[in-house]
């Protein structure tokens with residue numbers, strides 16, 4: 001069903017405007033993927049079923065980016081693969097650098113740090129301190145937590 005839906009969307013808008021996030025073995029909210037053989041067969045079939053379209057990217061959430069299944073999915077996809085290790089630890093600048101230096105991904109997905117730091121690109125480029133995300137405002141309505149995280153003051157030299 002995912003493949004059929006993805007292909008229909010790609011046909012409608014152009015595959016270069018499509019991408020997909022998969023989270024093999026993420027095991028949250030009662031969705032349990034504990035059978036390795038089944039997980040591998042499922043996600044291999046999914047990736048093989050869309051790779052020929054050349055979507056813009058494949059985003060993978062997995063706690064171990066070096067996992068053989070994950071790197072096999074990356075090879076099968078053939079295009080840019082974005083990695084994120086999930087909620088266990090907040091993605092750090094060092095994590096992102098390591099994933100790229102070890103060639104485990106073509107790019108790294110960042111969640112909480114980018115929510116809390118509207119100028120994250122600059123802060124990571126210059127290795128500057130970060131705001132921490134306020135969990136109380138995540139998944140809530142209103143502007144709080146969306147538009148009120150401070151930019152880092154530019155210090156006059």
Ligand SMILES: Cc1cc2nc3c(=O)[nH]c(=O)nc-3n(C[C@H](O)[C@H](O)[C@H](O)COP(=O)(O)O)c2cc1C
Pocket residue numbers: 021023061084085086087089090091109110111112113138139
């Ligand atoms: C507010 C919020 C919403 C998210 N929504 C989704 C989602 O809809 N689908 C998904 O696959 N991951 C979602 N994520 C997970 C992120 O893509 C990422 O895996 C997670 O935040 C861990 O990365 P981090 O340590 O950089 O925050 C969400 C994360 C946050 C904080």
